[in-house]
Amino acid sequence: MVRFTITFFVMVILFLGGVIVGFDQAGTGMNNLSGNDVNEYDAVEASKQGDDYQVDLLGESFEQKPIEEKKEEYQDINQGLFTEKLAATVEGGVKWFFNMLIEGAYQISELFYRV
Template sequence: MIRFTMTFFLMIILFLGGVIVGFDQAGSGMNKLRGNDVESYDALQTVKTEDNQFGVEVLGQTFTQESIDEKREEYKEIKEDVFTEKLAFALEKIVKWFYNILIQGAYQISQLFY
């Protein structure tokens, strides 16, 4: 019984060790397939552009500084979209109210005949 137990645990340890090594090799293979042959790299790096602005590179994607005026313009566009949504919501309420009035009127007329 002890011999079976020791053999069983040894087989489980070898199996799990093989699984871990296989996962590591598969991850390395996927990195090579994507073209990322570099084994280790920093997830966060700061970069300086040609026009003396600073940017941040996070996992290969670069984010640069933007002026406040550009952000204000984006905010105005978003604010206009909110106004459009409010206008559409009000129009929807008016159409629903009108439709409900028509349905109620038709129901009351049908009640006269039945």
């Protein structure tokens, strides 16, 4: 019993150690794959040029956009939501139809098997 317990704990420790090493290697591999070395730049850098702001977040540059461009992007996103709403409505109708179908079949079978 003692031998089994010791063997079990050694196996658990080896497994968890392997998981931790695997996570570390996966993280290092993802950094190498993306080509970004997080030690080369600061996480957030902000600069102001006149009235415009420029923000660098993890090496990617974000610039200030006019409100008209943002409104156009928002309208494009809302047009995509219409199809989602339509699909949700169709889904609700199909669910209701099949629930009514199953309920009707249940009521018919209840007539035959009622004692």
